[in-house]
Structures are given as C-alpha cells and as structure tokens.
Amino acid sequence: MPNIELISFKLCPFVQRSVITLLEKDIPFDITYIDLDDKPDWFLAISPTGKVPVLKINQDKILFESAVINEYLDEITSPSLHPDDPFTKAQHRAWIEFGSGLLMTSYRFMVATEQAKLDEHREQLINLLIKLEQEVSGKTFFNGKSFSLVDAALAPIFRWLEIMDRRLNTQLMLKAPGLIPWSNNMLRRPSVKNAVVDDFETLYIDRLRDSDALLRLNIQ
Ligand SMILES: N[C@@H](CCC(=O)N[C@@H](CS)C(=O)NCC(=O)O)C(=O)O
Missing domain, CATH: 3.40.30.10 (Glutaredoxin)
Structure with missing residues (x-):
C-alpha cells in the first residue's frame, strides 16, 4: 500500500x-x-x-x-465501490458529477447575501433534490443495498442539509422527503460520521455567523 x-x-x-x-x-x-x-x-x-x-x-x-x-x-484496493458493468459505472460517474453541481448550488445558497439570490439558489437546490429523489426513492443506498462511490460523493451534501434544516430552519429535506431514509442511512455510517472533525458543526456555524450571508440571520 x-x-x-x-x-x-x-x-x-x-x-x-x-x-x-x-x-x-x-x-x-x-x-x-x-x-x-x-x-x-x-x-x-x-x-x-x-x-x-x-x-x-x-x-x-x-x-x-x-x-x-x-x-x-x-x-488500488478491493472490493470495488464501483459497479462492474460499464453502463452502470458510467451512470454512477454521471451522478457523482451531478453531486458536484448539487454541492456548488448548496454553497451558493449558503453564501447568498441578497434575498433574490437566496431565493433563486433555494429553488435550484430544491429542483436538484427532487431529481435525485426520483432516482433513489426507496433504496438503502444509491446502488440498492451496497454503499458505492456515489454515496461517498453525495453524503457530504446530506450533512450540510441536516445542519441547515436543524440550525438554520431551511426546511429543504421536506421538499424531497423520499431522500430522508437514504440520507439517514448515510449519516449514521461510521465512515461518513468520521469524515469530519468533532467540532465540524461549530466551525461551520461560526464561519457562517462571521460572514455576510443572509442565512446567518437564521442561526438557532
Ligand atoms: N471539483 C473539485 C472542487 C474542490 C473545491 O471546490 N474545493 C474548495 C473547498 S471545498 C477549494 O479548495 N476552494 C479553494 C479555492 O477555490 O480557492 C473537487 O471535486 O475536488
């Protein structure tokens, strides 16, 4: 290794x-x-x-x-977290790319300093979450029962959403409730829990509080 x-x-x-x-x-x-x-x-x-x-x-x-x-x-390690079938693997790569866009949209929503921008990014974010919901509703993980690289790529978004909904009253997950079981499965997985420092939430909220982002006014 x-x-x-x-x-x-x-x-x-x-x-x-x-x-x-x-x-x-x-x-x-x-x-x-x-x-x-x-x-x-x-x-x-x-x-x-x-x-x-x-x-x-x-x-x-x-x-x-x-x-x-x-x-x-x-x-460099096995077993692989990517499917063997070339088409399914390509689909997984596409959803990982989709996840990168979702992260960037979430970020723009978080840092928006004007109400019009905040509303625009919120709407974009909800639309992307609904698209994802159509793909994963009813599954344990993205690929069904087993954790894959798509879950690794998307889990950080659900950490953000969970903190935003709980601390900033953003009510985003309610707009795509079919994502909640998948999100819960990822957030209680040890690899996902341990992917951040212990004081992640405090650091995140403090950075928001020190910024000009409108969402700082929602901090609870
Ligand atoms: N497409 C890149 C995005 C990475 C990215 O945006 N990282 C941010 C922090 S979350 C960064 O380093 N930003 C510093 C900068 O843009 O100057 C990836 O998937 O690795």
Missing part, C-alpha cells in the same frame, strides 16, 4: 468525499489541514487548481479532484 497523505480544509465537503472512501476502504492515511484563506506556498506549488482535496502518494506523486482521487483509491 502506498503512503497516502490527504491535504484538507476542515469545512470542505469535497475532501469529505475522499475521507469517506479512505475509511470505507480501510486505507491508512495522514491528513494535513490548511487554511484556504491563507494557502501555504507549498500547497500552491503542488495544487494545479489551488483547491482541496489533494492526495500525495509516496510523498511525491500528486492527484487532485475528489472524483478522480476516489476512483484511484478504489482501484
């Missing part, structure tokens, strides 16, 4: 995707946290996009982009 180091930011949902995969696949790893508001020079030197996650393999090889990192981690 190569030596694996994950470069992270404590609040980043894309990094969580890779931590979930590392934990699911029982891969030993070190994690290094950086401050994205003050990126270290060594990080800028190795990261082509300036974004986390970055995976360092045996100290010198670099991978970036969470979906790519996760496929690599999946391929």
Whole structure:
C-alpha cells in the first residue's frame, strides 16, 4: 500500500468525499489541514487548481479532484465501490458529477447575501433534490443495498442539509422527503460520521455567523 497523505480544509465537503472512501476502504492515511484563506506556498506549488482535496502518494506523486482521487483509491484496493458493468459505472460517474453541481448550488445558497439570490439558489437546490429523489426513492443506498462511490460523493451534501434544516430552519429535506431514509442511512455510517472533525458543526456555524450571508440571520 502506498503512503497516502490527504491535504484538507476542515469545512470542505469535497475532501469529505475522499475521507469517506479512505475509511470505507480501510486505507491508512495522514491528513494535513490548511487554511484556504491563507494557502501555504507549498500547497500552491503542488495544487494545479489551488483547491482541496489533494492526495500525495509516496510523498511525491500528486492527484487532485475528489472524483478522480476516489476512483484511484478504489482501484488500488478491493472490493470495488464501483459497479462492474460499464453502463452502470458510467451512470454512477454521471451522478457523482451531478453531486458536484448539487454541492456548488448548496454553497451558493449558503453564501447568498441578497434575498433574490437566496431565493433563486433555494429553488435550484430544491429542483436538484427532487431529481435525485426520483432516482433513489426507496433504496438503502444509491446502488440498492451496497454503499458505492456515489454515496461517498453525495453524503457530504446530506450533512450540510441536516445542519441547515436543524440550525438554520431551511426546511429543504421536506421538499424531497423520499431522500430522508437514504440520507439517514448515510449519516449514521461510521465512515461518513468520521469524515469530519468533532467540532465540524461549530466551525461551520461560526464561519457562517462571521460572514455576510443572509442565512446567518437564521442561526438557532
Ligand atoms: N471539483 C473539485 C472542487 C474542490 C473545491 O471546490 N474545493 C474548495 C473547498 S471545498 C477549494 O479548495 N476552494 C479553494 C479555492 O477555490 O480557492 C473537487 O471535486 O475536488
């Protein structure tokens, strides 16, 4: 097994995707946290996009982009969290990409500073959740009974939604209630629970409180 180091930011949902995969696949790893508001020079030197996650393999090889990192981690260990059938695998990749869009829409909703933008992003977010609901309603995990890379990619969204609904009264999950059993299954899974630091929720709420985002006014 190569030596694996994950470069992270404590609040980043894309990094969580890779931590979930590392934990699911029982891969030993070190994690290094950086401050994205003050990126270290060594990080800028190795990261082509300036974004986390970055995976360092045996100290010198670099991978970036969470979906790519996760496929690599999946391929160096077994059993695979991707389906064998090429069409189903391609579909899973498409839903992982859909999940990236969902994360970005959720983020725009969270940081909106004007009511019109907040409403616009809320509507977009709900529309995406309804599309996802049509795909997964009634299933334990995205692929049916077994946890896959799609679940690893989408679980961080459900952590955000759960905190937003409980602490910010956003009432988003009510708009796509068919997602609730799947969300609960993911959020109680050890890999998902352990993908963040213990004080994640406090850090998340404090960052929101210190921002100009309209949602800060909803903090309960
Ligand atoms: N498509 C990328 C997105 C990663 C991403 O957006 N990371 C954010 C933090 S959650 C970041 O590093 N932002 C820093 C910046 O944009 O300067 C992935 O899937 O890895």
